[in-house]
Amino acid sequence: LDLVDQWFCPICIEKHPDLNLKTTYKQRCMYGVMHPQSNSAEACHNPSRGTYSKYCSDECGIKASKMRINEWKLKGGDEKKLRQALQDVERKDGVVHVVEPCSGNLSALKPMLSKAKREAQQ
Known part of the structure; x- marks a missing residue:
């Protein structure tokens, strides 16, 4: 039931075909999908947190990352090289989406400087 976003009964759908009523579902946590x-009961069956996350929690995101790294290592990937490649990676800033009321255009507002550079200037 957690994955149901909006539910419409079949009778209501039949009575109001002009309204295009459809039951909609939330996106399932990607860790559960990848499991x-x-x-099984071991897999996550919760909805993802929303627009900017594929996972229901940080815990599931970490589990999914560990699973992908382990699969990559089994195929011959070198964990030391991976750690070296990722050591200087910065966390992404959030993105604000703006919808202009008149035109309905959608645009993304991104900061001019990264969060780390803004903090260094302070």
Whole structure:
């Protein structure tokens, strides 16, 4: 039931075909989808947190990352090289989406400087 966003009964859908009523669902946590037994109780069945996350929690995001790294290592990936490549990576800033009321145009506002550079200037 957690994955149901809006539910419309079949009778209401039939009575109001002009309204285009459809039951909609939330996106499932990607860790649950990636899990080897995605239908088992061990897999996550919660909805993702929303627009900017594929996961329901930080914990599931970390589990998914560890799973992907382990699969990559089994295929011959070098963990030391991966750590070196990722050591200087900065966390992404948030993006604000603005919808102009008159035109309905959608645009993204991004900061001119990264968060780390803004903090260094302070």
